[in-house]
Amino acid sequence: MRGLLYSSDSSARREVDVAVLPTGNLQVRDGRDVQSWLLADLTIEPRLAGVPAVVMLPEGGRLEVADADAFYAALGGGRMRWLHALEEHWALALVCAAVSVGVVFWFVTYGIPLAARVAAELMPDEVHDLVGREGLAAMDRYLFEPTELAIGRQAELQLLFADVVSVLGNEDEYELRFRDSDAFGPNAFALPSGIVVLTDELVALADDDDELAAVLAHEVGHVVHRHAMRQLIQNSVAAGLIVAVTGDLGSATNLAAGIPTVLLNASYSRDFEREADESAFLYLETRGIDTAELGELLVRIDEDAGRNPGRATLLDSHPASRERLEVARERRP
Amino acid sequence: MEQLPAAPAVPVQSPALETMSFTGKSGEYFRIWIVNLCLTVITLGIYSPWAKVRRNKYLYRHSHLAGASFDYHADPVAILKGRLIAVSMLGLYLVTSTVLPAVSLLIGLVIVLAVPWLLVRSRMFAMRNTSYRNVRFRFKPIYREAYKVIIGQMLLVIITFGLFYPRFRYARSRLIVDNTAYGTLDLKLGDQVDASEFYGIYLAAGLLFLAVFLLAGVPLMTLGSGGADPDTGVDSSFVWRAFVPTAVLVVLYLLTYYGLEAAVMRLILRGTSVGDHQLRCDWSLVKLTWVQATNLVAIAASLGLLIPWATIRLQDYKLSKLRVAVQGDLGAIAAAEAEEVSALGDEIGDAFDYDFGL
Ligand SMILES: [Zn+2]
Numbered sequence: 136m137r138g139l140l141y142s143s144d145s146s147a148r149r150e151v152d153v154a155v156l157p158t159g160n161l162q163v164r165d166g167r168d169v170q171s172w173l174l175a176d177l178t179i180e181p182r183l184a185g186v187p188a189v190v191m192l193p194e195g196g197r198l199e200v201a202d203a204d205a206f207y208a209a210l211g212g213g214r215m216r217w218l219h220a221l222e223e224h225w226a227l228a229l230v231c232a233a234v235s236v237g238v239v240f241w242f243v244t245y246g247i248p249l250a251a252r253v254a255a256e257l258m259p260d261e262v263h264d265l266v267g268r269e270g271l272a273a274m275d276r277y278l279f280e281p282t283e284l285a286i287g288r289q290a291e292l293q294l295l296f297a298d299v300v301s302v303l304g305n306e307d308e309y310e311l312r313f314r315d316s317d318a319f320g321p322n323a324f325a326l327p328s329g330i331v332v333l334t335d336e337l338v339a340l341a342d343d344d345d346e347l348a349a350v351l352a353h354e355v356g357h358v359v360h361r362h363a364m365r366q367l368i369q370n371s372v373a374a375g376l377i378v379a380v381t382g383d384l385g386s387a388t389n390l391a392a393g394i395p396t397v398l399l400n401a402s403y404s405r406d407f408e409r410e411a412d413e414s415a416f417l418y419l420e421t422r423g424i425d426t427a428e429l430g431e432l433l434v435r436i437d438e439d440a441g442r443n444p445g446r447a448t449l450l451d452s453h454p455a456s457r458e459r460l461e462v463a464r465e466r467r468p
Numbered sequence: 469m470e471q472l473p474a475a476p477a478v479p480v481q482s483p484a485l486e487t488m489s490f491t492g493k494s495g496e497y498f499r500i501w502i503v504n505l506c507l508t509v510i511t512l513g514i515y516s517p518w519a520k521v522r523r524n525k526y527l528y529r530h531s532h533l534a535g536a537s538f539d540y541h542a543d544p545v546a547i548l549k550g551r552l553i554a555v556s557m558l559g560l561y562l563v564t565s566t567v568l569p570a571v572s573l574l575i576g577l578v579i580v581l582a583v584p585w586l587l588v589r590s591r592m593f594a595m596r597n598t599s600y601r602n603v604r605f606r607f608k609p610i611y612r613e614a615y616k617v618i619i620g621q622m623l624l625v626i627i628t629f630g631l632f633y634p635r636f637r638y639a640r641s642r643l644i645v646d647n648t649a650y651g652t653l654d655l656k657l658g659d660q661v662d663a664s665e666f667y668g669i670y671l672a673a674g675l676l677f678l679a680v681f682l683l684a685g686v687p688l689m690t691l692g693s694g695g696a697d698p699d700t701g702v703d704s705s706f707v708w709r710a711f712v713p714t715a716v717l718v719v720l721y722l723l724t725y726y727g728l729e730a731a732v733m734r735l736i737l738r739g740t741s742v743g744d745h746q747l748r749c750d751w752s753l754v755k756l757t758w759v760q761a762t763n764l765v766a767i768a769a770s771l772g773l774l775i776p777w778a779t780i781r782l783q784d785y786k787l788s789k790l791r792v793a794v795q796g797d798l799g800a801i802a803a804a805e806a807e808e809v810s811a812l813g814d815e816i817g818d819a820f821d822y823d824f825g826l
Pocket residue numbers: 353357407408411451452
């Protein structure tokens with residue numbers, strides 16, 4: 136075989152004859168000048184499509200053999216031959232693509248949510264409290280005004296909340312806070328530490344207290360299932376994984392990496408909403424209230440959002456309120 | 469093309485023009501890419517340093533100059549170690565930024581202060597692991613200069629509300645080129661390249677952006693100025709007013725960005741010499757911007773499957789328009805003393821997505 140032997144200390148090179156000997160030696164011959172190495176002392180680089188075979192010599196020299204087929208055949212394939220075999224066939228490439236999609240799909244649908252649920256359960260209460268407190272403090276600074284609800288009305292709603300917690304709650308602590316927020320409009324959401332925030336606008340929008348009870352039950356459902364913390368973990372893990380995987384696939388993907396992250400978040404939050412709705416239905420059924428109360432208020436929140444497009448999107452976004460109204464109606468006894 | 473310095477008094481032989489070439493094929497590279505992806509996914513990302521090395525080996529070995537190819541030599545284990553450190557730092561930053569914003573501010577400051585160090589380390593690692601004709605490239609450990617240029621000039625950029633940015637970019641490019649070496653040959657950004665040319669490029673890009681925006685963006689924005697739908701109460705023109713200008717702006721920004729980056733790279737490459745060997749760069753900015761923009765569309769439309777095709781296409785164009793005026797013999801360049809560099813800087817740079825380009 137013909138090869139190119141590169142010097143170890145300069146860019147010089149010369150043409151040589153290369154042979155793999157039955158003794159387990161690699162022989163390089165340039166006219167009468169013959170050099171030989173034990174194959175075990177050489178770094179024979181794994182085969183790569185379309186380029187010469189590359190051997191790094193112990194003293195820093197480099198040998199390139201243009202006829203890679205013949206060279207690797209003489210070696211019996213060389214180190215990591217399976218890798219080149221995988222890369223050689225379109226059928227195997229197709230299998231690789233299918234496996235990639237399958238593993239990613241499994242991981243995204245089951246792996247990450249499962250890991251987040253376990254992590255949120257194991258997380259000490261102090262962390263939940265800290266995140267909840269800091270989150271509320273930040274929103275108080277920028278987005279919320281103090282409530283303008285009458286003290287009496289607040290007390291009524293606190294009683295309603297206590298009733299919801301008595302049905303749905305576990306041993307954790309729950310707290311209802313009132314805030315006025317032009318930025319969010321009619322809204323309610325749950326923070327990791329068990330704090331549920333209800334805006335004055337939502338209280339005003341509700342036709343009766345049954346509707347508010349439904350919303351509070353939905354939010355308590357979020358707290359019971361630790362949705363806020365799970366969402367935080369899931370989003371971080373998903374973003375990290377996407378960077379880890381695509382970070383190696385070329386820089387053009389960096390821009391596109393944001394899109395799957397957003398889609399993932401939306402899909403996770405849909406699952407959480409469904410779970411929280413189940414809690415709400417459980418409460419409503421326990422108290423003998425029509426389950427459609429939840430759906431009707433949701434649709435009205437949506438309509439309000441449609442009239443005020445300048446408002447911030449709902450924190451606890453309700454992606455398919457009409458669809459959920461249908462579900463709520465079907466749940467009627 | 470700009471005027472080269474006046475010829476020396478001693479007559480020299482006229483240089484031989486060698487054109488670079490790229491022989492990678494998209495089918496071949498696609499299969500390597502998909503195997504990389506598969507192994508990375510089933511090992512939960514642990515394989516990704518090996519994937520990076522394999523990808524770079526393919527791209528470098530298919531890049532040719534004067535009958536010889538480049539090569540990439542990084543040790544995947546070194547990259548893995550650096551990446552683990554980088555990921556844990558990133559994780560720490562993410563967690564603290566949600567829980568304790570004050571501490572994350574401190575970490576952010578530390579990261580900013582580490583940028584010059586990271587730049588030097590990452591260049592050292594990248595150059596040390598790049599070779600041509602079995603001679604390695606090198607980047608000198610010029611930490612002090614890096615701090616002076618990056619931190620010092622960055623402060624000026626902030627004080628001048630960005631007006632200083634082209635000058636900063638120029639200083640950074642010069643820092644990088646002038647401290648790189650191929651074996652014992654130093655790279656040099658010619659003295660004829662100065663900050664004014666960088667200002668020219670940024671000014672042209674800014675004016676172009678503004679002109680196209682006024683001519684195309686503004687008329688589009690006024691299209692959707694209806695009122696609220698009387699039935700639903702939904703103001704559909706709001707979607708138009710919000711979406712169309714955003715989309716137009718993003719596309720414009722991307723095109724300008726590609727064109728600007730291509731212009732800066734071309735300016736630097738044209739000015740760079742390796743010892744006595746002068747680089748020539750004949751990129752057409754329009755063509756290069758077109759290739760990158762259509763690549764992006766193809767990647768998005770194929771859900772990423774055309775990434776390998778796009779990579780090969782871009783590399784092919786870039787190298788086919790790059791020439792070296794070789795003065796004498798490319799086969800007589802001595803290598804420099806070897807020194808090992810850890811992958812830490814390189815990978816932390818990757819994780820925080822800092823632009824370590826020229
Ligand atoms: Zn909800």
